[in-house]
Ligand SMILES: [Zn+2]
């Protein structure tokens with residue numbers, strides 16, 4: 034793997050880069066900022082960028098970088114779409130990714146099982162009636178009664 038010596042765009046430190054413009058420290062810091070911004074947007078989907086900057090303390094240029102890198106999607110910031118299940122902001126569609134996954138998990142099996150269940154009960158009526166093993170003995174007893182009468 035080839036590494037470049039680069040100057041970190043954030044702190045100006047020289048570091049070995051694998052293509053990342055930021056050193057490891059700043060990269061971690063940017064991840065923390067990203068999570069902060071993302072969580073804030075989840076909780077306040079209607080917030081504009083100035084409010085996000087004010088409440089999270091993350092510089093606007095960082096937020097714009099996240100948007101440019103598509104780590105954040107602008108629709109989320111403007112809050113035009115909300116998940117129909119948890120009302121979290123979504124970039125597209127009716128449900129956020131988490132709810133989409135949960136709905137797929139929940140819907141697929143139960144939908145199929147219920148259809149199968151409706152078919153099954155009819156098969157039970159087809160069971161054969163049980164045989165009556167005592168019918169032979171009855172005629173034997175009757176035979177004994179007859180023989181007694183015949184003696185008299
Ligand atoms: Zn740095």
Ligand SMILES: [Zn+2]
Pocket residue numbers: 116117118119120121128129130131132133
């Ligand atoms: Zn959701």
